Amino acid sequence: MVLNYIWIAFFVIAFVVALGRLIFFGDTTVFQDMVGSTFDMAKTGFELSLGLTGVMTLWMGLMKVAEAGGVVNLLARLIGPFFRKLMPEVPPNHPVFGSMVMNLAANMLGLDNAATPLGLKAMTQLQELNPKKDTATNPMIMFLVLNASGLTIIPVSIMVYRSQLGAADPSDVFIPILISTFFSTFVGVLTVSLFQRIKLWQPVILAYAGGLTLAVSLIIWYFVHLPQDRVSIVSSTAANVILMTIIVGFIVMALRKKVVVYDTFIEGAKEGFQIAVRIIPYLVAILVGVGVFRASGALNFIVDGIGYLVAGMGFDAQFVPSLPVAFMKPLSGSGARGLMIETMTQYGVDSFAGRLACSLQGASDTTFYIIALYFGSVGVRKTRHALAGGLIADLAGVIAAIAVAYIFFG
Numbered sequence: 042m043v044l045n046y047i048w049i050a051f052f053v054i055a056f057v058v059a060l061g062r063l064i065f066f067g068d069t070t071v072f073q074d075m076v077g078s079t080f081d082m083a084k085t086g087f088e089l090s091l092g093l094t095g096v097m098t099l100w101m102g103l104m105k106v107a108e109a110g111g112v113v114n115l116l117a118r119l120i121g122p123f124f125r126k127l128m129p130e131v132p133p134n135h136p137v138f139g140s141m142v143m144n145l146a147a148n149m150l151g152l153d154n155a156a157t158p159l160g161l162k163a164m165t166q167l168q169e170l171n172p173k174k175d176t177a178t179n180p181m182i183m184f185l186v187l188n189a190s191g192l193t194i195i196p197v198s199i200m201v202y203r204s205q206l207g208a209a210d211p212s213d214v215f216i217p218i219l220i221s222t223f224f225s226t227f228v229g230v231l232t233v234s235l236f237q238r239i240k241l242w243q244p245v246i247l248a249y250a251g252g253l254t255l256a257v258s259l260i261i262w263y264f265v266h267l268p269q270d271r272v273s274i275v276s277s278t279a280a281n282v283i284l285m286t287i288i289v290g291f292i293v294m295a296l297r298k299k300v301v302v303y304d305t306f307i308e309g310a311k312e313g314f315q316i317a318v319r320i321i322p323y324l325v326a327i328l329v330g331v332g333v334f335r336a337s338g339a340l341n342f343i344v345d346g347i348g349y350l351v352a353g354m355g356f357d358a359q360f361v362p363s364l365p366v367a368f369m370k371p372l373s374g375s376g377a378r379g380l381m382i383e384t385m386t387q388y389g390v391d392s393f394a395g396r397l398a399c400s401l402q403g404a405s406d407t408t409f410y411i412i413a414l415y416f417g418s419v420g421v422r423k424t425r426h427a428l429a430g431g432l433i434a435d436l437a438g439v440i441a442a443i444a445v446a447y448i449f450f451g
Contacts, residue, residue, distance in 0.1 A: 047428075048326065048327070051331065051334040052333055052334075054334065054339050055334045055336070055337035055339055058338055058342055059071045059337040059338070071338065074336045075333050075337055077336070078333055079332065082331065082332030083329055086325035086327075086329070090324055094317040097313035097316055097317040098314050098317070099158070099310070099313070101309045101310060101313025102306035102308075102309040102310035103309070104140065104159065104309055105305050105310075105312070106291045106292060106295045106300065106302055106309065107294070107295075108136060109295050110292075110293075110294030110295030110296075110298055110300055111294060111298060112139065112291055116138065116139035116142045116143065118134055119142075120249075121133060121135075121138045122245050122249075123245060123246065123249035124138045125138075126239070126243050127230070127246070128179065128180035128183055128184075129239075130170070131170060136166060137163050137167055140162045140166055141163045141184055141187075144160040144162075144163055145188075147284075148191065148193060148406075149192055149193060156188075157414070158313060160415060161316055161414070161415065161418050163184060164416075164418060164419055165316070165418065165419055167181050167419075168419035168421070175420065175421060175422045175423055177416060177421050177425050179237045181427070182236075182237075182425060183230075185411060185415055185416070185430075186233050186434055187226065187229065188406060188411050188415070189405065189406050189407075189408040189430075189431035190226040190228075190229035190405055191403070191404070191405045192222050192223065192225070192226040193219075193403055196214070196215065196219075199218065199381075199402055199403050200214070202385075203390055203399060206382070209391055213449075214396055215264055216261055216264070217445045218400050218404065218442075219260070219261060221445055222403060222404050222405065222438060224440075224441035225405045225434045225435065225437050225438030227437075228433060228438075229430055229431070229433065229434030229437070232430045232434065233430045236426045236430065319417070320417050322417070323413040323414065323418075324410075327372075327413040331369075335376065340365060340368055340369065341365070344364045348361040359394065360446065362394040363384055363397040363398040363401055365384070366384065366398045366401040366402055367401045367439045370401065370404075370405060371408040371431070371432060371435050372409050373407060374406070374407040374410060377402055377407070380398070381398045381399060384398035393446065393450050393451065397442065397443065397446040397450070400442040400445065400446055401438075401439060401443075404438030404439060404441065404442040405434060405435040405439070408428065408431035408432055408435055409428075411431070412424060412428060
């Protein structure tokens, strides 16, 4: 229901802003741009869905092999105690815990193409436990916010873009991104826990959270002591080696249990294709709304207003040029990526604004896109507090990214 109102607001606000530009500034192209954006984004949504079809088919097939080989159940037993405390409604040792671990691990390694199908698989399994099929359950919301917070340990793609644009040290945003996304995830989990009255000070939760914090700290220490010219190479190589190890591990485990791997893969791949087709309307809807909002100039209007307000209050406003990335990121990952590149190009790849734009890009994930994609794949319409939890996590990531940028680059 909340997403419905926000989607309508995109069009209403965009229309009002565009009408003002036409009447007061004589901008005769704004409505043409908006109409063009509706068609462009509808096409983009469809193309994204088609592109996702191949990836979904591959990874849902591999997940079926992993299930048959016992990998998912193994992960469920290892991580189950932690997730059972965060999601007490899910039965102990349910396979969905394994799917969620695989999804979150892929996100941490920056393996977007692998993370999405795994996340959709987990959401499908959670829907099977849902007594009200059109309403998001507490575990669904917790899992979605964990995704929306975008915990990323290795931001490979951002470092690649910085390298292509000639950054003196493409990896200098690595630690700021890691710190920012860690805060985003922490606040996201805390917010949902407050909504759902989950006690986070339980020994099991503290033990797992402490272990994750230690692991992140060790990764930071390792990359801090790594030569700067090797950070991007090591992180990219590690991500790809881990990915191929996972795929081969799935197959080996299945062979040990005498699973007919090929037939099992095909069975899962068919399911992946069906899910990819189901999400087309949801993706088209959210992307069209975002495209119209951006084409109207409403986003620039908000950013310029913040800039005048900050400068008028006498504060340092050098972070303002990077804010379009922060505003766009919850709406569109590709849009935010484009704004990040635009900011680096306009202000300089090693400027404060350019570095902060990269930190904002990596601090969180595309909340609206994830809600539309994940809930749309299982037919959930009533999202309850999922959007609030995701946006609060996004805001925490933005605030952390700005603060850390001033510490590292200010």
